[in-house]
Amino acid sequence: MLNIANLGNWFLHLSAFLAFYAAVTSLLGGKLQRKDWILSSRNALWSSAGFVFVCTLLLVTALVRGDFHLEYVFQYTNSTMPLFYKVAALWGGQNGSLLWWLTILSIFSSVALFKHRKTNQNLYPYVITTLAVVQFFFLVLMIFPANPFAELPFGMFKDGRGLNPLLQNYYMIIHPPSLYLGYVGMTVPFAFGMAALISGKLDNEWIMQIRKWTLTAWFFLSIGNLLGASWAYEVLGWGGYWAWDPVENAAFMPWLTASAFLHSVIIQEKRNMLKTWNIILVILSFMLTLTGTFMTRSGIVSSVHAFAQSDIGSYFFVFLVFCLVVSVGLLIYRLPVLKSKSVFDSMISRESAFLFNNLMLVGAAFAILWGTLFPVLSEYVRGVKISIGAPYFNKIMIPIGLMLLLLTGIGPMIPWRKATPEQLKKNFIWPVTMSVLTSIFVFLVISHKPYVVASFSFCMFVLCTIYFEYSRGVKLRMKNLNEDPGTALVRLVSKNERRYGGYVVHFGVVLMFVGFTGSAFKVERELQMLPKDVVKISDYTFRYDEAKPFENSHKEVVSAHFSVWKNGEPFTYSSPARVFYKSQIQGEPAQPATEVDIKRGLKEDLYFALLSFEPKDQSIFVKIVINPLVEFIWIGGLFLILGTVIVMWPKLDRKKKA
């Protein structure tokens, strides 16, 4: 029988050696123009990736088989867990998730090296170098402080501890992989950016190569963040979807900088400007993915997501500093080449709007970084940990978010270089009129809160600009090419999927802002109730009917049953529950979890979370939340994904013609 621990460790060492060899040989091969060395280094990185993949297969085999002599298997699985959770346990703990990270990196590296094997030969060797260095770092982590194949020092247990109950959820199958795909995907653009800096080939070529890679990473980060928000909403039981938790922030920051890059890259392509800025954004996005991982893995921040305090923090810190020094050093060295000859013709132009959008996005990322790291820094400097919560982030992010929303509408409507007053009037008269009318309506009918008025008004403004962009385009095609409206719309999008797919993304963002604004009207109550107690909140009347406990070999469950009336009419029933997952290790306490019940609606969600239950008198402590417009966030998210798919859609027709 195969000894998985030994085999896994040997493959990790071999893989690390191959990554190191690939890094050194590719760098030398590039400098000395030796194609044989470059090919050898490429094959070494592919082999290293192959061995990482084998290591992952070995660990999955151990998790499924229940090899409880491996510490990781013992900590994160047990015999009662369903098969898919045993597989998902691969990313449920520190060491396994790092291996999973490395596996995704290996896949990305291999695909990138395969895809670009016949193009970009000037950049290719240094792309290998960068990817190999990152891969080598993660392999060092695997071998030393975070070894997933480490064995328990005191023999084999009959069963394991099992996965944290909060993680035993279908989101566990899809949320971490999509988030990791987003995180790790940022390595490929970074590798191309570094290759451009090392080789000095800093024209627009590298930018064109990485746009789709960045978009792919951004796509997965978007999905990951949305799934994370949805998971928090459905599972954590606090009634919200985003808590500005350090780990949520860690995933949001690179999303912001990547969003900035996806906009600013257009300026480099169209106007040959912002070359330095684009390199900075690529470096920043990658560094933020590393920083996020460092924060999650080192245990320096407190979070429901964070892994326990461990040694890997110091490794990450050293690697972060190394990457920062090398990339900033190269950037400074190449600054004379990066200087752009083009200048901004006017402050009122599309490039200026994109630049403002970039400054807002990067500013938002830094504000979040500051808020996330401030407790750690204050503890380090003053010895006192000052926690920064949601109020700080909301105070900073609401105005920034509203400005970004406004720019989402302004940017596409103004021309490149310079806008004349006549054009501005022509393009903005209707969106501004509709926006003003909306703000008057919201102020008079819905709310006097300035942010609410501004948000709905800006949402209307952006919706109008999107509508005009589509309608003008369709009308033009109908007039010039004699097409019917349907054909004109389809061809309009398919001929310029980047622009019109982008508008679909913007539409999704507008819907999400509608959902965010709904939180201003959120009603939340935490109540202690006895059976048959009745409580009225807004238009709803809630009656706690009874609590029903039941038990099986795996868990104990208590569910509380409610009857709900809306405006005096019977509306729905609800049954939130409290679950206690039994440990398979004798003497260890059961782990509690909440099963919330959400009655979804486009206007508002009714959200029930059972916080505690007293068997003596059947009293319960329950949280009831009325969450207006929250569904718009998920619908907006779907449009955001749809728009990105349109943008990424392969241009088959054009390729065939070519």
Next chain:
Amino acid sequence: MSPTIFLFGVLFCLAGWFVFSPLFRDSQTDLNMILDNTIDSQKALQQKRSELMLTLKELDFDFEMGKLSKEDYVGLKKKFEAETIDILRQIDFEKSSWDKFQKQIDEKLGTLRA
């Protein structure tokens, strides 16, 4: 020999062959890099040409949609057309240099064979 050591040994040897085999292939020299770079630069020029053509189309579309003033439209169109002509010239130049280079190689090979 245990299956663990056997499996590791087999994969180790395969990887060794895969990694080091390029070093033992003949004439993987600077010439290949030069050829690759030439092909690379041709592809990059073609890509730039396609992008510029697309930009010109977008420019026309933006003008027809009323987003650009006539003055800016004419200015930008001239600029992008000049860039396109420059790229087309470069493509022609590289193609003729490449053809000349290939002809020289063929002549050299012919002489050697004779």
